[in-house]
Amino acid sequence: MRVVATAGQPQAAPLDAFELHEREMPTPGEGDLLVRIDAVSVNPVDTKIRQGAFLPSDQHNVLGWDAAGRVESVGANVEHFAPGDRVYYAGEVERPGCNAEYQLVDARLAAKAPSQLSAEEAAAMPLTALTAWEALFDKLRLSQGDATHRDQTLLIINGAGGVGSIAIQLARQLTGIKVIATASRDTSAEWCRRLGAHEVVDHHDLVANMQQAGHEQVDYIFNCHDIGDHWNNMVTLIRPLGHIVAIAETQKPVDLNALQGKAVTFSWEFMFARPLHGADIAHQGQILATLAAHFDAGRLRSTLSDIVGPLTPANLGEAHRRLETGHTTGKLVLGAMPAS
Amino acid sequence: MRVVATAGQPQAAPLDAFELHEREMPTPGEGDLLVRIDAVSVNPVDTKIRQGAFLPSDQHNVLGWDAAGRVESVGANVEHFAPGDRVYYAGEVERPGCNAEYQLVDARLAAKAPSQLSAEEAAAMPLTALTAWEALFDKLRLSQGDATHRDQTLLIINGAGGVGSIAIQLARQLTGIKVIATASRDTSAEWCRRLGAHEVVDHHDLVANMQQAGHEQVDYIFNCHDIGDHWNNMVTLIRPLGHIVAIAETQKPVDLNALQGKAVTFSWEFMFARPLHGADIAHQGQILATLAAHFDAGRLRSTLSDIVGPLTPANLGEAHRRLETGHTTGKLVLGAMPAS
Known part of the structure; x- marks a missing residue:
């Protein structure tokens, strides 16, 4: 599968450091979903990690922790999801991010995506x-x-x-x-x-x-x-x-x-504290399920403000650049990677 | 009535600055109790104010915000207390303290004292x-x-x-x-x-x-x-x-x-925040009433560790000195002022 990654360690990587890389398709652990990514959103956590904050490691040059997609396959112990389900989630910052064709996520951190929202509208929401x-x-x-x-x-x-x-x-x-x-x-x-x-x-x-x-x-x-x-x-x-x-x-x-x-x-408040410390992480899947019901009932609406383009190195760099100005309203989203 | 007060402003008053003074007997406001003091306790707030912290003013040279006593008279709007009632309370740090023969306190901040505790045992408790x-x-x-x-x-x-x-x-x-x-x-x-x-x-x-x-x-x-x-x-x-x-x-x-x-x-947590800011101050009288029931049922016991003596300038200075060592266990209490 392809990913959009910074070259090597992400410490202080510049905006143009994103490149296409080929990675092995990951295999779901027993509690994981393998998700085909339809849209992703960017958050300050991405720019901070790109600049070297938190948890620099080889794995972390695939950034992105805000996604909507479709379940491709599920781990042996996963009960409430099946292939084909539309899901949305933020995931956990210790695992590779969603700037990729496919991503693994702990099923307890995910929920079925709001049915009335597009993938882009849904991807804008989980982390925030x-x-x-x-x-x-x-x-x-x-x-x-x-x-x-x-x-x-x-x-x-x-x-x-x-x-x-x-x-x-x-x-x-x-x-x-x-x-x-x-x-x-x-x-x-x-x-x-x-x-x-x-x-x-x-x-x-x-x-x-x-x-x-x-x-x-x-x-x-x-x-x-x-x-x-x-x-x-x-x-x-x-x-x-x-x-x-x-x-x-x-x-x-x-x-x-x-x-x-x-x-x-x-x-x-630090959204990643629960997954990082393993503290009742199913709470986050439950919140996302409740939020999905509110979106579908029209009580909440997506804060998507702009779709920068499909997930490419150039568009991801542009999304980071705009986020770093500190003047964006709402959320910036990127669509799925273009067909190779 | 007599009070034990520092001479003039309390800023940085030494331990031997306490003196007997004569003051006019105060008159209860419509929500006040006038209380004849039977015992008082000392707390770090006393030594801090003696050293010039918080709210130095002419009034504040009568320190002490932890008392047990008997109701002498009540203001026009006071409903739940009558002369003769044994009460205990911390009061409010903006009003003159309890190192005195008599003191005014807002009735909402007081409760009937635990019937199974002596005045000294009760006076040890309200503030803490x-x-x-x-x-x-x-x-x-x-x-x-x-x-x-x-x-x-x-x-x-x-x-x-x-x-x-x-x-x-x-x-x-x-x-x-x-x-x-x-x-x-x-x-x-x-x-x-x-x-x-x-x-x-x-x-x-x-x-x-x-x-x-x-x-x-x-x-x-x-x-x-x-x-x-x-x-x-x-x-x-x-x-x-x-x-x-x-x-x-x-x-x-x-x-x-x-x-x-x-x-x-x-x-x-800052106990005086409620009375200082007028924030639901009846909450504190209710807590003291609940605590009194627990004391009387034997579920809680007084943390009185020593009675320094009756309320005199020398004994009050001694209580402050011992508190300032930082090595006291439980609470230091003084009894009523000696008859003049």
């Missing part, structure tokens, strides 16, 4: 939707339903990014909370409103903008941006006994003591 | 028990009952201190979790065991000691010590998706990023 779901419902423990959060407010920092775009929808569609998203450009602000944000504020001078909008404090903050950039803003804006969840580490010093006087809780 | 309760049940969200935490482990760092001593009991008596407490001296280790700790480990070289005891990781950590001293230990010992709660800020730098890979949650 799992992240947003775990952040909102496992970490912040928001209740689904209208009643509990009627008088509460959630601030989503970087609302137009991949995670923010599905977080806005999940919070708006599944809870009764007021959703405030940050965005600074007209197009990204409009994107957030269309996804369901009740209000959009500019993240430049965030505290002043929040106060001007009548929000001295919020009950919850979901920070989808470098936590160092907004640490002091979060300290000011979070209410006493409030809860912050974040996904992006920082190189800037942050003063954890500053949250003490308000007795605040700070949670890290 | 509220802290431990909120940390275990509101922050870590431990379930009461035997089933949920049967296979889980809670590490309590500084188990023999004031908060640790009641946290051990609450976790052991009200949940089915395995409780590991840290202590380094024979007397404090024995104290932790008597309070119900399943195991005690030395906090010097904590990770190695935990591994030797067969605990590579724990589900929950309640850190009752400077978080900087044990930050790296906590990063190593907390399980993926685990939860840490802490009460003591640090002057040392801590690397919040280090908890990201395990997707850990970190909560600050």
Whole structure:
């Protein structure tokens, strides 16, 4: 089978380092699915690993952990999937990625893809939707339903990014909370409103903008941006006994003591923590199945913003380049590899 | 009425700065109790404020936020208390403390004292028990009952201190979790065991000691010590998706990023956050009422370790001195002021 890989170790590989390689077709382990890839999406984890973060190893020059495809074959112990099933999943960052014709994935991490979504629309969702779901419902423990959060407010920092775009929808569609998203450009602000944000504020001078909008404090903050950039803003804006969840580490010093006087809780969300540590990983397949039902019922929609093209070295480099600008809205997707 | 106060502003007042002063008898506001103080206890918040922390003001030279006493009179809107009731409470750090003959307290922050405890035994408990309760049940969200935490482990760092001593009991008596407490001296280790700790480990070289005891990781950590001293230990010992709660800020730098890979949650517990910010403060009176029932049923016992003497300037200075050594087990208490 063919893969799109960086040459050798991925440390600090440039954008044009992607090449076509031939690999042996992998054989599913007893709990695995072998999936023929129909579409993939790119995420910051890809560009970070391409630049040498996390787990550099020979295997990791096949990046990509967000896919939709069709089951080609299943391992001996797999019960709920059969060849031909359309599936979607993020997978696990310790195994080779989905920038390939075929990929293995632990069946517990996958779910049947939403039937109303194209492969490209489905491939846009798993990593960010799992992240947003775990952040909102496992970490912040928001209740689904209208009643509990009627008088509460959630601030989503970087609302137009991949995670923010599905977080806005999940919070708006599944809870009764007021959703405030940050965005600074007209197009990204409009994107957030269309996804369901009740209000959009500019993240430049965030505290002043929040106060001007009548929000001295919020009950919850979901920070989808470098936590160092907004640490002091979060300290000011979070209410006493409030809860912050974040996904992006920082190189800037942050003063954890500053949250003490308000007795605040700070949670890290990291989607790959479950598969990396083998912690109840079936939870992620279950979340994806629940999300698929919401997509098919029209309660959620794909955050796909652009299909860069089929999965080729040049298109993958272009998707990485655009992601690294930090100005993409929603998700960038690539289709299946062209026939050889 | 007489009070034991530091002369003037409390900034950096030495241990011998306490003096007897005469103050006007205060008049209860509509939601207040006027309480005749029978016993008080000392906590790190007292020594910190004496040294100039938090909220220096003229009022704050009467320290002490842990008391048992009898209701002398009640405000117009107080419903559930009557003169003569024995009460106990921590109160709120923005109002004058309990190192006095009489004190005002918001009735919502108080409860009837456990009937089976002496005034000294009761005065030892409110601040630390509220802290431990909120940390275990509101922050870590431990379930009461035997089933949920049967296979889980809670590490309590500084188990023999004031908060640790009641946290051990609450976790052991009200949940089915395995409780590991840290202590380094024979007397404090024995104290932790008597309070119900399943195991005690030395906090010097904590990770190695935990591994030797067969605990590579724990589900929950309640850190009752400077978080900087044990930050790296906590990063190593907390399980993926685990939860840490802490009460003591640090002057040392801590690397919040280090908890990201395990997707850990970190909560600050600060008992005075509710009264300071007016956040559902009746919660604290309710907790104290629940605790009183547990004390009276014999499920919990007072962590009083020594009665320093009656409330005099010299005895209060001595209590502060002993607390500042960092080697007290349980709680130090002072009795009522001697008759003038």
